[in-house]
């Protein structure tokens with residue numbers, strides 16, 4: 001099946017006696033057995049259903065659905081993007097090991113790696129992955145993993161995945177890529193040789209801002225270990241959340257196609273706008289487009305507070321990826337835990353706005369931003 005067909009047809013067969021068109025929510029904490037023999041058989045298999053924390057048809061659908069789109073054999077759904085990252089990292093790294101991570105990773109990932117995992121004796125070096133020489137120099141004898149994102153947040157740098165894979169393979173390291181911003185619609189890191197690919201399904205996989213979930217995919221070996229972490233740490237996803245994310249996943253292709261088209265149109269418009277100093281929108285991401293996120297830096301004279309006050313129907317949220325257009329303020333949300341120095345060095349200035357472009361009519365999106373930019377330049381800071 002082709003990608004667009006797979007996004008719609010990925011769920012497991014439904015009990016023939018019910019004949020429901022939509023997949024049901026298996027809102028159950030456990031599954032029943034008719035005798036000890038049946039129970040024994042279920043417990044011997046990892047993908048059987050006996051207890052929802054271990055496995056459930058809805059969470060399995062989500063994990064396997066995303067795995068198929070990524071071209072990977074195995075996937076597991078988790079309670080959030082961060083718990084998927086945790087399970088992935090801990091499936092390859094233990095106390096005494098070292099990780100080299102990109103310095104511009106998602107703020108929550110930065111906190112997880114730099115504050116929490118260091119307490120377990122896992123050492124992390126953050127380096128600019130745009131410069132692979134620096135990545136290479138950061139590798140130590142105890143390094144086990146190179147970690148980055150396919151498209152970074154919020155400045156939308158496109159990672160050189162093939163080069164990272166080459167570097168990792170020449171040092172026998174594993175690679176892990178957060179593919180949240182790109183989605184498998186635009187980039188499929190597993191097919192480029194990456195060992196573990198992680199998603200905050202809260203974002204484009206779900207697509208409707210109504211679910212918090214994560215998915216981790218990879219080969220059978222690493223995923224067996226990652227699945228154990230999810231089960232043993234109790235970070236599995238609930239059936240209903242998984243069901244919602246699966247429903248969202250079915251429209252991934254049509255959403256991404258429209259959102260990327262709108263994003264490209266908006267980015268072009270903003271580039272010519274006198275109140276915008278700089279637009280960040282990647283080029284050459286894939287033949288299908290360049291994603292749905294556009295960041296911009298307002299001109300120095302603009303008043304950023306007035307911009308946010310004048311957005312009318314566009315929502316201000318500390319997240320992204322819904323079908324509705326929204327904006328976020330990275331310096332005050334996703335990157336607030338970074339020091340001011342680090343933010344400046346990364347280019348996350350106090351005038352930086354991140355836009356998640358939705359599926360609305362592009363003309364309405366443009367006029368809403370024009371109004372807010374007019375208000376920002378009229379107010380002057």
Ligand SMILES: *Cc1c(COP(=O)(O)O)cnc(C)c1O
Nearest residue numbers: 080081082106178180200202213
């Ligand atoms: C949101 C996000 C996460 C964290 O996901 P949660 O579902 O909030 O735990 C990780 N990486 C990226 C790139 C994100 O945008």
